[in-house]
Structure formats: structure tokens, C-alpha cells
Amino acid sequence: MAKKSFLLGLGLGLLLATLTLQLDFWKVQTDQQINAGEMTVEKLREEAKKFDYELKTKNEIQLEIEKAIEQYKNKQNSGQPQSNSQTKPTQQTSGNAANVTTTLNGTKKTPTSIKITIQKGWDATQVANYLHNSNVVKDKNALLKALVGISKTRQIAARSFFLEPNSDPKEVAQKITTGK
Numbered sequence: 001m002a003k004k005s006f007l008l009g010l011g012l013g014l015l016l017a018t019l020t021l022q023l024d025f026w027k028v029q030t031d032q033q034i035n036a037g038e039m040t041v042e043k044l045r046e047e048a049k050k051f052d053y054e055l056k057t058k059n060e061i062q063l064e065i066e067k068a069i070e071q072y073k074n075k076q077n078s079g080q081p082q083s084n085s086q087t088k089p090t091q092q093t094s095g096n097a098a099n100v101t102t103t104l105n106g107t108k109k110t111p112t113s114i115k116i117t118i119q120k121g122w123d124a125t126q127v128a129n130y131l132h133n134s135n136v137v138k139d140k141n142a143l144l145k146a147l148v149g150i151s152k153t154r155q156i157a158a159r160s161f162f163l164e165p166n167s168d169p170k171e172v173a174q175k176i177t178t179g180k
Contacts, residue, residue, distance in 0.1 A: 113162040118176060120158035124148055127156055127176065136163045137172055146173035 041057065048055040056064075116134050118127055124147040132140035146169050147156065156176055163172060 113164055115160060115162055117160040118156060118158050122156065122158070124156065131163075131172060135165050136167055137169050138166055139169060143169035143172060146170045147177070150174065150177045 041055070045055045114134055114136055116131065116136060118130070122130070124144055128137075128140045128144040128147060131137050131143060137143045150173050157178075161176060163175065
């Protein structure tokens with residue numbers, strides 16, 4: 001009989017504690033909803049400034065975009081020559097890892113260095129093909145041979161490098177395996 005009374009008291013106590021906590025939780029949630037309803041754009045901006053953010057409305061963003069487009073158009077219109085002049089504009093080709101700039105008369109200018117990024121898990125063949133297609137090396141087979149010889153003792157580093165165009169395959173293999 002004493003055990004039944006104890007268990008009954010324990011159960012009722014747990015039930016009462018659970019109900020009390022649930023009511024408190026509902027009260028806090030209701031207070032937060034009420035306070036959230038009172039939040040204005042100005043209050044949101046003040047809160048955003050505390051965290052070094054700037055809050056803008058949709059209309060403000062749209063106005064900024066329109067101003068930027070207008071400035072861009074004005075810049076483009078003012079930058080065009082009024083008559084046939086001797087200057088030859090350049091045309092930037094896209095999608096090439098070497099960022100080769102081709103002028104209208106057909107000459108090509110190559111940059112002093114090319115940024116390449118070797119992905120984790122690439123094997124020597126993938127790296128050699130990537131560097132050949134990026135104009136870092138002319139002979140991908142020579143690079144592959146150098147990489148296979150070096151990669152037996154070292155791993156190819158998965159990271160970004162700046163390499164010169166048409167570099168020596170042995171030097172490239174050394175740089176991408178040691179990072180130096």
C-alpha cells in the first residue's frame with residue numbers, strides 16, 4: 001500500500017511539473033510573437049547595425065540597381081569613339097584557364113602566370129590533361145612521366161597554384177607535388 005501511494009504521488013508530481021513547464025513555454029512563445037509584431041523596419045535596421053549589417057527594403061534595392069544600370073549605360077555611351085580612330089579594341093575570350101586576350105588584328109597576349117586549381121582525388125593523368133588544356137605545359141606526356149616518377153614518393157597537392165604558361169614539365173611536377 002505504501003508503494004502505491006508513493007508511485008501515485010510521484011506520477012502526479014511529474015504530471016504537475018510537466019503542465020507547469022508547458023504553460024511557461026506557451027507564455028514565452030506568446031510574448032515573443034507579440035514583440036515580433038511590434039518590430040518595424042527602423043527597429044530591424046537598428047538591430048542589423050549592431051551586427052554590422054545594412055538592411056534595405058525591396059524598393060531601395062531596386063532603386064540602387066536601376067541607378068547602377070543607368071551609370072553603366074552612361075559609361076558605355078561615353079566610352080565609345082565618335083569616329084574611326086586608330087585604336088583597336090580588345091575582345092576578352094571566356095572559358096579559357098589561361099585568360100588569353102585576343103585583339104582584333106589576331107595577335108594574342110598571354111598572361112605572366114595562370115591560376116590553376118587541382119581538385120582533391122585527381123590522379124596524375126587528370127592533372128596532366130588539365131595543365132595541358134590550361135596551356136601550362138605543351139607536352140602532357142612529359143608532365144605525366146614526371147608526375148608518375150615524383151608521385152611515388154609524394155602526393156599531388158590539391159590546392160591552387162600560379163604557374164607560368166608553357167613551363168618545363170619537370171618544374172611543374174615538382175611545384176605541384178611539393179607546393180614550392
